[in-house]
Amino acid sequence: MNSVVAAVLAAALLSACLISPAFAAEGDDDRARHLDILGWVEFVEFVDPNIRLKAKLDTGATTSSLNALNQKRFKRNGKEWIRFDVEDPDEPENRVTFEAPVVRNVRIRRHNDETQRRPVVKLGMCVGRIYRERQFSLIDRTEFVYQVLVGRNFLRDHALVDSGETFLSDPRCKALEDQHADKRNKD
Template structure:
């Protein structure tokens, strides 16, 4: 019995000293932010507002993209893709334009490619890019795989890599829990951006 107590005490001492447990005085430890399973995100460069689902079942985040085309720039692989705002119509509008009239075009260096195996369909290769975005008033950057999400309710999916790296927890029973808003542009303001392709 005495031996078992000694082993327990030694193991407790090891885990306390060997794993850098956060203490109340440890200012580097940051409390996780809890967000709903659906939140608004604003892509940083264009300030387009999109509805995002926080999904612990996905590792990598994904962004709605069509007409994805690779090209070479300065000896590096880049990708060009379009984001049609009419596919989800989340952008606030002053009523002067239809969402179908505005398509945003992006160009990004390719971070990596992934091969997605699909049941009953050929495997699909997707490009992954780094992009900055704002959620709950804070700027973040993560990897996004580019895929056509037009048939889904949410043009953005935020996966575990983002939640792990940025200390985010999600409450699956709640939505739009963000304490702060991010600045965004109206549909009409986006139409004046150099990235916009008007029909």
Template sequence: MKFLGSLVLATALTLPAATAFADETEKAEPPVPETLGFVEWVVMNDTGIRLKARLDTGAKTSSLHAVNVEEFTRDSEDWVKFQLPLGDHEDQPSEGEIEHEDVIIEFERPVYRKVLIKRKGAPSQRRYVVKMEFCIAGTKHETQFSLTDRGNFSYPVLLGRRFMRDDNILIDSAESFIAQRECEFNTLEQIAKQAD
């Protein structure tokens, strides 16, 4: 009789531990990957600029269209300032009051690192890398962007493998603009007012 009571008590004491272990196991499961097309819209968080982005598994680091890139020092740290001319890629929705060529956005960011890019058939190029927040498929992210002039490319933003790995993204290379959710963005006129 006493033995049975002890057995019941021992079982009751072990149940919470088993439940806790089950909860930890469930939390450890990775999130379900999100599938996006090889081209999607991104919105740069601090400005509301909407840009076309190519998701490229051939690139490790993401890159962002930038011109007039200049390094400077702030509080003994390396910073970089650069411009994003909206006339180079006329993707920003407009109410027709302002031309894309009239809007140039200026950014200042701490230098995260510098990279030397080896290019086939061209001299190597040193690029600044900054961290920037953006929204894609209704979700905010932060990743490293190398700054380079992408004015001659179809897409001002290229998202590389580091972003895809860190944020659990899969790519459907046969589709574009398949994101189920959208990000809020500003019109060209709203962006021009912010820049003033």
């Protein structure tokens, strides 16, 4: 290959490398316009049973986590289930009991190199306009400021997290609206 052809190929390759990020960024901008922007702390609301809690949105965590008190495993129709309580630390009288099938168990390695086995359940939760049913590992988080940690499994493809802001959006999902309408109709 002569030096002129090599120079032309090198220039074309360099141009492709410089132009590609511009196209990628343009596509990312279009996608970003369809994502909700949430603060690193938001109110979340669980559906059935209904409880509203403060949550930390943690893009470093894969799976979401929920403070689950009084955990009791039991069998139902041959499958493992778990019953647990969730309470709002700001309003301790606001306590609900969940029952859900155990989807899996995970082993979490703690900072002190100790491992911990946690049950994982699938729950419906609303953050801003986003309602999703996703997996939550259950743990006693009473010593933590936030009772819910929202991980990437919930946020992916639906939200951007602004690490400098908090409480940008109240929970207002269609699933919540439907649940509140059902309660009003029953009353």
